Amino acid sequence: MASLVKRLYTVANPPSVPKSTGPKPLLFGILGAAAIAPAALILPARSHPDVIIYAVAARSKAKAESFAKKHGIEKAYEGYQALLDDPDVDVVYNPLPNALHYEWTMKALAAGKHVLNEKPSADTAEETQRMFEFAEKKGLVLLDAYHYRFHPALKRAKAIIDSGELGVVKNVDVKMILTKGMFGDGDIRYDYALGGGALMDLGCYAMNCIRYMTSLNPTSVVAATPVAYEPASVPASYVKNVDRRMEATLGFPNDITATIACDLGVPHNFGLIPKIPKITLLVEGELGSLEMFNFVMPTLYHSITVKIKGGHTRVEKIYKGTEGKGEAWWSTYRFQLEALVDRIREREPEMWLEKQDSVDNMEWIEKVYEKSGLGSRPKSTYNAPFE
Ligand SMILES: NC(=O)C1=CN([C@@H]2O[C@H](COP(=O)(O)OP(=O)(O)OC[C@H]3O[C@@H](n4cnc5c(N)ncnc54)[C@H](OP(=O)(O)O)[C@@H]3O)[C@@H](O)[C@H]2O)C=CC1
Numbered sequence: 492m493a494s495l496v497k498r499l500y501t502v503a504n505p506p507s508v509p510k511s512t513g514p515k516p517l518l519f520g521i522l523g524a525a526a527i528a529p530a531a532l533i534l535p536a537r538s539h540p541d542v543i544i545y546a547v548a549a550r551s552k553a554k555a556e557s558f559a560k561k562h563g564i565e566k567a568y569e570g571y572q573a574l575l576d577d578p579d580v581d582v583v584y585n586p587l588p589n590a591l592h593y594e595w596t597m598k599a600l601a602a603g604k605h606v607l608n609e610k611p612s613a614d615t616a617e618e619t620q621r622m623f624e625f626a627e628k629k630g631l632v633l634l635d636a637y638h639y640r641f642h643p644a645l646k647r648a649k650a651i652i653d654s655g656e657l658g659v660v661k662n663v664d665v666k667m668i669l670t671k672g673m674f675g676d677g678d679i680r681y682d683y684a685l686g687g688g689a690l691m692d693l694g695c696y697a698m699n700c701i702r703y704m705t706s707l708n709p710t711s712v713v714a715a716t717p718v719a720y721e722p723a724s725v726p727a728s729y730v731k732n733v734d735r736r737m738e739a740t741l742g743f744p745n746d747i748t749a750t751i752a753c754d755l756g757v758p759h760n761f762g763l764i765p766k767i768p769k770i771t772l773l774v775e776g777e778l779g780s781l782e783m784f785n786f787v788m789p790t791l792y793h794s795i796t797v798k799i800k801g802g803h804t805r806v807e808k809i810y811k812g813t814e815g816k817g818e819a820w821w822s823t824y825r826f827q828l829e830a831l832v833d834r835i836r837e838r839e840p841e842m843w844l845e846k847q848d849s850v851d852n853m854e855w856i857e858k859v860y861e862k863s864g865l866g867s868r869p870k871s872t873y874n875a876p877f878e
């Protein structure tokens with residue numbers, strides 16, 4: 492209990508380390524005064540000697556200034572292009588709504604910046620492919636922020652599966668169920684034009700995790716059942732193409748099946764009692780199963796339960812890698828930042844997400860949307876003139 496409290500406290504209040512005196516630390520700029528930016532980048536940067544959060548841009552100058560003041564950021568820009576025009580920015584963090592990932596990542600790359608792009612990559616696989624091809628052409632690093640993948644607990648879960656201890660994998664199930672009320676009606680997650688939907692927001696992790704654990708891509712979408720998002724008061728223009736919930740069954744090679752259930756706000760029991768959020772990965776093999784509780788934010792708390800049929804059950808918890816870098820209080824975002832900086836500095840990161848992983852993930856998200864009848868999220872209208 493004491494180590495849990497200490498870990499949670501340090502995640503929220505990480506130590507600040509002196510910044511490197513040589514080479515000059517990387518200067519990061521943030522596009523948008525986004526809700527996720529403090530947890531995903533500003534706090535992790537404190538303990539990284541090679542990272543300074545130098546600039547933020549927002550659609551309004553006042554918002555940028557207030558965010559910069561709150562987080563001790565030197566520069567505040569009105570408009571995202573102004574930040575990209577600053578030659579001192581080395582790396583851009585793009586936590587804009589999903590539908591703006593493509594446009595602003597392309598513009599950041601065009602400006603010669605490395606990019607940490609929020610998940611899901613973009614609205615379509617084609618856009619994802621183009622972003623990575625453009626990064627390659629420019630010789631820049633582009634990383635989609637599937638932060639959970641960088642935590643040693645995920646590496647351990649995969650190592651157990653790959654070791655053959657569970658025998659041949661038969662089924663994988665990922666549930667990401669959040670409780671009603673976490674996101675209000677105006678949230679970007681419920682806006683189709685901004686690339687909203689449960690499958691985009693949560694399902695992108697689920698799809699990624701299933702593909703990672705099996706080291707395979709699906710071969711088919713067997714079924715996809717959406718539950719439409721219904722706002723409290725339904726405007727005349729309301730179109731039911733945002734999924735509050737999505738359930739999908741996927742076929743994989745070797746007769747493996749996988750199921751996904753993701754929900755941005757499951758209704759309360761009897762309309763009153765909030766349901767407990769559920770974020771789990773279950774892998775069933777011929778010889779046994781592995782269940783990982785909280786695979787997305789393992790630093791906070793997680794467990795990996797391995798049950799061998801007719802045999803033993805054990806529980807593993809891995810907060811700090813046995814090899815390599817990291818502390819028990821490093822969030823998934825801190826591990827991710829370490830890898831990003833290593834890659835930019837041309838050191839081999841301990842974990843990385845390759846271009847094809849991001850592209851394939853978007854491709855299968857689109858396929859699930861097609862099967863569900865809701866269709867892909869709208870393609871960006873931005874025509875990159877510099878591809
Ligand atoms: N890695 C993770 O754990 C998480 C990742 N995410 C991802 O990060 C991204 C942002 O999520 P989150 O921080 O929750 O989002 P926010 O609702 O905070 O929006 C992010 C920013 O989008 C900007 N924006 C630009 N255009 C619009 C528009 N038309 N409507 C609304 N906002 C706009 C706003 O910038 P401005 O300040 O300029 O007004 C806002 O600050 C998403 O892609 C999401 O999937 C989200 C949460 C967790």
Ligand SMILES: O=C1OC[C@@H](O)[C@H](O)[C@H]1O
Nearest residue numbers: 610669680692693755787
């Ligand atoms: O990690 C997350 O948890 C909550 C989600 O809505 C968010 O977008 C996601 O990245």
